Amino acid sequence: MDISAFTQTKYVAAKPLESNLEVVFTAINEVNSEPCAQPGYDETPKFPFARDKYTPTVVSIVDAKELVSADAATETKRVVELTLDSSPLGELSYDPGDTLAVLPCNDSQVVARLLQRLNLNEQADDTCQVRLVPNCTKKTAKVPTYIPRLTNPREIFAFCVNLHGVPQKQFLSALASCTSDNKEHAFLASLSAKQGAAHYQTLILERGLDLLQLLELCGSCMPTLALLVEHLPRLLPRPYSIANSPLECSKQIRIIYSILTEKPGVTTSMLETKLLLLKEHQAKLFVYPRTQNSFRLTADELAGNQILIAVGTALAPFLGFLAHKQLSGESTSSGQTWLYVGAKTPQALLKQQQLLDWEATSVLQRLRICYSRASNDDEPKYVQELLDKDAEQLVELLQQPTTVMYICADGAKISKSIEAAVRSCLQRILQLDEKAALEHLKELRTQGKYREDVWL
Ligand SMILES: Cc1cc2nc3c(=O)[nH]c(=O)nc-3n(C[C@H](O)[C@H](O)[C@H](O)COP(=O)(O)OP(=O)(O)OC[C@H]3O[C@@H](n4cnc5c(N)ncnc54)[C@H](O)[C@@H]3O)c2cc1C
The missing domain is CATH 3.40.50.80 (Nucleotide-binding domain of ferredoxin-NADP reductase (FNR) module)
Structure with a gap:
C-alpha cells in the first residue's frame, strides 16, 4: 500500500494524550504464567458483569464436538460445542439463559510478532512494573487495574490489552510522535487529523487496519511499551450462553461457539487452539459466571x-x-x-x-x-x-x-x-x-x- 496516497499535505494532528506511564524492569521474578491466577494486583480489576463473589476460575474442557462444519459455498461457520468441568465454580446455581464469561488471550504468534517488531524479544519474559511517571501532574492518572503489579511484556500483550481494536485518533497521533521517517510520520499524523477523516474512514474503519498492520506499514514507528499500555484498550472477557439445563449434570456446563473461517475473532481462535491441545493434554479456560438478567427461564x-x-x-x-x-x-x-x-x-x-x-x-x-x-x-x-x-x-x-x-x-x-x-x-x-x-x-x-x- 502506498501510504502517501493516504497522506494530507496540510493537517493539524490530533492532540496526543499526556504520557503518564512508564515501564520499569525489575530483578524480581514472580510473574504468573497464567492470567488472573491471583497475581498481585494493586487494586483488584473489575471483571465486567461478574456474579457476586465470583472471579475468573480455571476450568477444564472435558469434551468438544463439532456440531456444524464450515462450508464456504453456503458461508456456513463451523460450530463447536464444548463441555466444561464446572466443579471449580462450586455450587453454582444458574438458570437456562444465563451466560459465562470466557477470558480471551491473543494469539501467541501475533504476540511474538509484536514483541519482535518492538525489539522486545530479549525482555519479553523479564519481570517489569507499569508505574506512573515520577512527577506525574495529572491527578486522575492511574495504572490500569487490569495490569498485574508484576508482569512482563509477553503477559501484557497476551492477556491484558486488545491488539485488534480500532486505533483511535489520539493513538495514531501518539504513534506519529514515535516515528522517525518523515513520510510515515506524516501518514500517521494526518490520519489522526480532522483533515484526514476520509482516509481514517477508509483505512481504519472500513479496511480495519489494526496496530500490527500500522506498524508493518510504518517501519520506523517505535512506540514504547508504556505508550501502548496507555492507549490500547483492555482485552475484555466475552460472554457465552450456557447451552444446557442445570438439571442435566451439576458439574458440567456446555457452551457453543461459532467461528469465522476468515479473520476469526480472538476468543474463538483461542478456543480452537485449546481444542488442538485437548488431543494431547488437558485444555483449560478461565471463566466466570455473569450476573443474571431477564433473558432466562426461572x-x-x-x-x-x-x-x-x-x-x-x-x-x-x-x-x-x-x-x-x-x-x-x-x-x-x-x-x-x-x-x-x-x-x-x-x-x-x-x-x-x-x-x-x-x-x-x-x-x-x-x-x-x-x-x-x-x-x-x-x-x-x-x-x-x-x-x-x-x-x-x-x-x-x-x-x-x-x-x-x-x-x-x-x-x-x-x-x-x-x-x-x-x-x-x-x-x-x-x-x-x-x-x-x-x-x-x-x-x-x-x-x-x-x-x-x-x-x-
Ligand atoms: C449475552 C451474549 C451471549 C453470547 N453467547 C454466545 C454464544 O453462546 N456463542 C457464540 O458463539 N457467541 C456468543 N456471543 C458472542 C461472543 O461473546 C463473542 O462476541 C464471539 O464469540 C466473538 O468473539 P471473538 O473474541 O472470537 O471475536 P472478536 O475478536 O471480538 O471479533 C472481532 C470481530 O469479528 C466478528 N466475529 C468474530 N467471530 C464471529 C462469529 N463467530 N460470527 C460473526 N462475527 C464474528 C465480530 O463482528 C467482531 O466484531 C454472545 C454475546 C453476548 C453479548
Whole structure:
C-alpha cells in the first residue's frame, strides 16, 4: 500500500494524550504464567458483569464436538460445542439463559510478532512494573487495574490489552510522535487529523487496519511499551450462553461457539487452539459466571408459555431452555413452548434430531424451521416469514398473561428484522396503526414479555 496516497499535505494532528506511564524492569521474578491466577494486583480489576463473589476460575474442557462444519459455498461457520468441568465454580446455581464469561488471550504468534517488531524479544519474559511517571501532574492518572503489579511484556500483550481494536485518533497521533521517517510520520499524523477523516474512514474503519498492520506499514514507528499500555484498550472477557439445563449434570456446563473461517475473532481462535491441545493434554479456560438478567427461564416462568425465536448459533440458550423443560417434567403441564428457528441449510441447524425429538415428546408444542439457502422458493426462508404465517395464533399466545417471547440473534440486524416482524404481526392482528403497534411492543418489553439477547 502506498501510504502517501493516504497522506494530507496540510493537517493539524490530533492532540496526543499526556504520557503518564512508564515501564520499569525489575530483578524480581514472580510473574504468573497464567492470567488472573491471583497475581498481585494493586487494586483488584473489575471483571465486567461478574456474579457476586465470583472471579475468573480455571476450568477444564472435558469434551468438544463439532456440531456444524464450515462450508464456504453456503458461508456456513463451523460450530463447536464444548463441555466444561464446572466443579471449580462450586455450587453454582444458574438458570437456562444465563451466560459465562470466557477470558480471551491473543494469539501467541501475533504476540511474538509484536514483541519482535518492538525489539522486545530479549525482555519479553523479564519481570517489569507499569508505574506512573515520577512527577506525574495529572491527578486522575492511574495504572490500569487490569495490569498485574508484576508482569512482563509477553503477559501484557497476551492477556491484558486488545491488539485488534480500532486505533483511535489520539493513538495514531501518539504513534506519529514515535516515528522517525518523515513520510510515515506524516501518514500517521494526518490520519489522526480532522483533515484526514476520509482516509481514517477508509483505512481504519472500513479496511480495519489494526496496530500490527500500522506498524508493518510504518517501519520506523517505535512506540514504547508504556505508550501502548496507555492507549490500547483492555482485552475484555466475552460472554457465552450456557447451552444446557442445570438439571442435566451439576458439574458440567456446555457452551457453543461459532467461528469465522476468515479473520476469526480472538476468543474463538483461542478456543480452537485449546481444542488442538485437548488431543494431547488437558485444555483449560478461565471463566466466570455473569450476573443474571431477564433473558432466562426461572422456575416460575417454566410453567408458563414461551415463544422462542433464534437464528443460527443463537439457538444455543434455547437448547438449555428445552432440556430444562424436559427434565423438570413441565412438558406434561399446560404451558406451551413454541420454537421458531432459522439456519442457512439443514446441515447448519444445531441439534436437528434433538429438536424433532422434543417436538415428538411434546416438550415443544410447535417447531417451525426455515433455511435461508433453500432452493425452493415456496418455502419461507427467514424466521420473519414463519412468524408472519403464524401471526394470528402467535399474537393470541403472546397476549396470554404467562407468555414470554425470547429472541436470540447473533447480530443487531437480525434482531431488528425480527422485531419488525413481531410489530407487523401485532399491527395486523390487533388492527393497530404503526404508532400503536410500536407502543404495544414497547409495553411488552416493559412488562418483560419481550426479551432479547443480541450477541455481536
Ligand atoms: C449475552 C451474549 C451471549 C453470547 N453467547 C454466545 C454464544 O453462546 N456463542 C457464540 O458463539 N457467541 C456468543 N456471543 C458472542 C461472543 O461473546 C463473542 O462476541 C464471539 O464469540 C466473538 O468473539 P471473538 O473474541 O472470537 O471475536 P472478536 O475478536 O471480538 O471479533 C472481532 C470481530 O469479528 C466478528 N466475529 C468474530 N467471530 C464471529 C462469529 N463467530 N460470527 C460473526 N462475527 C464474528 C465480530 O463482528 C467482531 O466484531 C454472545 C454475546 C453476548 C453479548
